[in-house]
Every structure is written in C-alpha cells, then in structure tokens.
Amino acid sequence: MSTFFSTFTSPNPLKPKSYLPQNHHFSVKCSATSASLPPSVQTFWKWLNDEKVVSSKSPAKPGMVKEGLGLVAQRDIGRNEVVLEVPKKFWINSDMVLGSEIGRVCDGLKPWISVALFLIREKLREDEGGAYWRSYIDILPEFTDSTIFWSEEELSEIEGTQLLSTTLSVKEYVKNEFLQVQEQVISPNKRLFPFEITLDDFIWAFGILRSRAFSRLRGQNLVLIPLADLINHSASITTEDYAYEIKGAGLFSRDQIFSLRSPIYVKAGQQVLIQYDLNKSNAELALDYGFIESTPDRNTYTLTLQISESDPYFDDKLDIAETNGTKAVQYFDITLGRPLPPKMLPYLRLVALGGTDSFLLESIFRNSVWDHLELPFSRDNEEVICQVVRSACQSALSSYRTTIEEDEKLKGGNISSRLEIAIGIRAGEKKVLQQIDEVFKEKEMELDENEYYQERRLRDLGLVGEQGDIIFWEPK
Numbered sequence: 230m231s232t233f234f235s236t237f238t239s240p241n242p243l244k245p246k247s248y249l250p251q252n253h254h255f256s257v258k259c260s261a262t263s264a265s266l267p268p269s270v271q272t273f274w275k276w277l278n279d280e281k282v283v284s285s286k287s288p289a290k291p292g293m294v295k296e297g298l299g300l301v302a303q304r305d306i307g308r309n310e311v312v313l314e315v316p317k318k319f320w321i322n323s324d325m326v327l328g329s330e331i332g333r334v335c336d337g338l339k340p341w342i343s344v345a346l347f348l349i350r351e352k353l354r355e356d357e358g359g360a361y362w363r364s365y366i367d368i369l370p371e372f373t374d375s376t377i378f379w380s381e382e383e384l385s386e387i388e389g390t391q392l393l394s395t396t397l398s399v400k401e402y403v404k405n406e407f408l409q410v411q412e413q414v415i416s417p418n419k420r421l422f423p424f425e426i427t428l429d430d431f432i433w434a435f436g437i438l439r440s441r442a443f444s445r446l447r448g449q450n451l452v453l454i455p456l457a458d459l460i461n462h463s464a465s466i467t468t469e470d471y472a473y474e475i476k477g478a479g480l481f482s483r484d485q486i487f488s489l490r491s492p493i494y495v496k497a498g499q500q501v502l503i504q505y506d507l508n509k510s511n512a513e514l515a516l517d518y519g520f521i522e523s524t525p526d527r528n529t530y531t532l533t534l535q536i537s538e539s540d541p542y543f544d545d546k547l548d549i550a551e552t553n554g555t556k557a558v559q560y561f562d563i564t565l566g567r568p569l570p571p572k573m574l575p576y577l578r579l580v581a582l583g584g585t586d587s588f589l590l591e592s593i594f595r596n597s598v599w600d601h602l603e604l605p606f607s608r609d610n611e612e613v614i615c616q617v618v619r620s621a622c623q624s625a626l627s628s629y630r631t632t633i634e635e636d637e638k639l640k641g642g643n644i645s646s647r648l649e650i651a652i653g654i655r656a657g658e659k660k661v662l663q664q665i666d667e668v669f670k671e672k673e674m675e676l677d678e679n680e681y682y683q684e685r686r687l688r689d690l691g692l693v694g695e696q697g698d699i700i701f702w703e704p705k
C-alpha cells in the first residue's frame with residue numbers, strides 16, 4: 230500500500246489556513262534557509278550536486294516557502310538571468326520511460342499514462358534499482374490543493390459550480406484510464422509491478438503531472454524536469470515571455486538542456502517565481518495547481534449553446550454556423566469584466582431564428598446572413614434570446630448554496646486554503662452569471678428602441694425619413 234494513501238483524505242476545510250507544507254512527508258517550521266531544509270530535500274540537492282547539475286555557485290536552490298518547496302535565490306539574480314539548467318538525462322518524459330525497464334510494456338500508451346506508471350513504480354518499489362530516482366520521488370508532495378484531491382465534504386463547498394462537474398469528469402476519466410491500464414499493463418506484468426497499485430496512486434501521479442509537468446516546449450508535450458519543477462507561481466508577474474526553454478547544451482554538443490530564467494530581478498534570499506499561465510481561468514488554476522488568483526478576469530463561466538437537432542432549419546443553421554467558425558454545439562467562455570465573445574450574439578440569434586424571420590435562412594442570403602445577425606434582427610428574435618439567456622443564468626444561479634454576499638462575508642476569515650478556493654470559485658462564477666444576466670436585462674429594456682432588420686433595410690433603400698417615419702409616395 231502506498232504511503233500517501235492515508236494522507237489522500239485532505240485537510241479539513243474548516244481548519245485554519247496553514248502555510249506549512251503539510252502535503253510533503255516532512256514538516257518544517259521556519260522558512261528559506263538551507264539549514265531548515267528537510268533531509269529529503271538535502272539528499273535531493275546532494276544528488277544534483279553529485280550529478281553536476283548544480284554547484285555551490287548555483288544562483289538558486291530549494292527552500293521552504295509558503296507554497297511548500299520553492300526556489301530561493303542564493304545571490305541577487307538579474308532579470309532574464311538563467312536560474313538553473315537541467316540536462317536531458319534528468320528529464321522524465323514518455324521517451325525516457327520507453328527506454329526504461331517498463332518501456333516494453335508502455336509502447337502505445339498515452340504519454341501521460343506511461344509517465345504516471347513510471348512515477349508510481351519508482352515511488353512504490355523497494356528494490357535497489359529504485360535508488361536513482363528515489364531522492365526526486367521523495368521530494369514530490371503527497372497531494373496539492375487541486376480539487377482532484379478534495380474530499381466529498383470539501384467538494385460540497387463548490388456545489389453548483391462548473392468546477393465541480395469538471396473535477397468529477399476528470400476523476401472519472403482518470404479512473405477509466407486506470408482500470409484499462411490495470412487490466413492491460415499492470416496485472417499481466419506482476420514482475421515489473423510486484424506491488425498493489427490503486428486508483429489513488431494513479432490520481433496522485435495525474436495530480437503531479439498536472440501541477441508540475443512543463444508543456445508547449447520544443448518537441449516536448451509533457452515533461453517533468455526535476456529541480457525546475459520547484460518553481461512557484463506569482464500573480465504579480467504578468468510578462469507573457471516564457472521563462473523557460475529547451476536549447477542546445479553548447480556549441481559542440483548535441484545534447485539538450487532545459488533552461489529556466491527569472492522574469493524579474495530577485496534579491497538574494499527571495500524566492501524566484503514565474504507566471505504559470507496568463508490564460509488559465511481560476512477554475513483551471515484550481516484544478517491543475519490548487520490555487521486561484523483574485524484578479525477579476527481569471528473568473529469565467531462557459532455557456533454551452535446549441536442548434537437543436539429537432540429544429541426544422543437544423544441543416545441550414547448548421548451550414549451558416551460552420552461557415553462562420555462555430556459548431557452545432559458551441560462553447561462560449563465569458564470572462565468577468567469583459568465583453569461577450571464576439572460570435573455569441575450572432576450565434577444566439579441564429580439559433581433562435583424562426584417563424585417569419587426564417588426567410589433569412591434561404592440560400593440567397595448565405596453570404597450576408599452572419600452580418601445581419603451581428604445586429605438585432607427582429608423584436609421577436611431579440612426577445613427570445615434575452616429570455617433564454619436570462620432564464621439559463623437564473624437557473625444556474627439558483628443551484629449554488631450561497632449568495633455572493635454570503636461568500637464575501639466568509640472571505641478573509643480564518644479558513645483553510647481549500648475553502649478559500651471554493652469560495653473564490655463559486656463567488657467568481659456567480660459574478661459572471663450576474664454580469665451575463667445584466668447584459669441581457671439591458672437588451673430587454675432596449676427591445677422597443679432597437680432598429681431591426683426590416684427598418685435597416687427600408688432605410689438602406691431610402692424609404693425611412695430622418696425621424697424614422699416611413700416615406701410614402703402619395704398620389705398627387
């Protein structure tokens with residue numbers, strides 16, 4: 230049985246927030262000095278020294294910080310200065326796993342599954358062969374505050390949120406992948422996996438990869454880089470430049486190295502931090518890493534709109550939607566404080582089009598239909614989209630257990646980090662829903678003032694006077 234099984238049940242959400250890294254095997258009370266480093270981190274650092282990845286002159290080394298482990302500057306580090314470099318030999322990715330003892334049984338597996346199997350095996354094995362990666366595996370946390378590690382009680386704090394359904398779907402996905410790999414790879418190869426591997430082990434490995442693997446690198450879609458994966462995130466670093474890259478190891482070398490730079494000037498003793506991803510929503514941050522930001526535009530809500538297959542005009546509508554870069558089922562991410570996505574209103578008007586307005590679906594309008602739908606098309610059509618969206622918002626708002634005001638009161642109190650995430654997520658989603666509702670409420674109030682397609686058309690033909698009156702040619 231894995232050692233982390235017992236710690237899998239996460240801390241009580243009502244427990245006071247603690248910055249101590251309780252998710253690692255060790256517990257340390259003070260911060261950022263090498264003397265306070267737990268033995269496992271010291272062993273890891275010695276391993277890296279012995280392997281010549283680092284030296285006493287390295288600009289940064291592991292330290293205890295409020296986010297758990299982190300990288301602490303040993304001296305002043307300039308903006309864009311290289312903080313560490315890790316040669317390919319120390320990377321853990323699917324290619325490396327294919328060349329390892331379990332490689333022959335991992336051929337054809339999804340990259341993340343083979344790396345997960347590798348991590349779990351290195352964690353659970355007790356034979357001599359496990360010595361090489363032991364010091365790295367030992368510094369990996371048992372869990373993070375990612376919602377995939379939350380207990381049912383903790384998850385009940387995000388009841389009604391989109392994050393809850395995403396978390397449950399992700400866990401279901403991991404479970405299905407686990408059952409499959411257990412049947413096809415683990416069970417038939419008892420010699421390679423002579424220990425029990427549980428779903429919790431698999432969720433642990435998934436959580437490690439989601440929170441620590443680097444992606445979008447040259448030729449590397451998923452790679453764990455020991456040491457570099459100690460870098461923590463800072464909300465106040467907003468530079469979009471990548472802080473890390475893969476490059477050649479030198480002029481006369483074919484080897485590759487992973488290089489991490491500091492995006493800002495860091496004083497000796499301070500933590501080196503980077504921006505993980507400016508484009509991730511709070512729900513994504515909570516799911517991947519187990520933290521959120523207070524920046525308003527990290528709050529999003531995804532509206533799913535669709536052209537119903539039972540719509541008598543389904544084929545025409547789908548053709549128009551696809552010609553304009555949308556689909557039969559279309560997701561629109563709405564962000565707090567930002568305008569609606571540009572294609573959302575035309576899409577909504579298209580979905581709602583019917584009755585006497587359906588002439589617009591005729592093929593002679595195919596090239597101009599989307600332009601017409603950029604503006605209110607008819608009063609009926611505009612009224613329908615307002616009603617549909619407002620009632621969807623109100624129904625979604627009624628599925629949360631708390632109001633925004635109740636959430637605001639709880640914020641800032643003596644609460645656990647997970648409860649803080651839960652409150653931030655549910656308040657954020659509700660704010661976005663209210664914002665959407667507000668937009669369509671205003672549109673409802675403008676229904677009588679809008680100019681619709683027919684009026685625009687008459688005006689274009691010169692048939693509407695300055696005051697909006699229709700010009701008739703009276704017989705003289």
Ligand SMILES: C[S@@+](CC[C@H](N)C(=O)[O-])C[C@H]1O[C@@H](n2cnc3c(N)ncnc32)[C@H](O)[C@@H]1O
Nearest residue numbers: 296297298373440441458459460461462518520
């Ligand atoms: C790449 S690891 C960084 C090393 C990690 N702190 C550790 O102790 O091993 C990413 C994890 O660090 C923690 N973390 C990083 N930045 C954070 C932040 N700004 N606030 C809270 N936790 C953070 C989260 O647990 C996240 O899943």
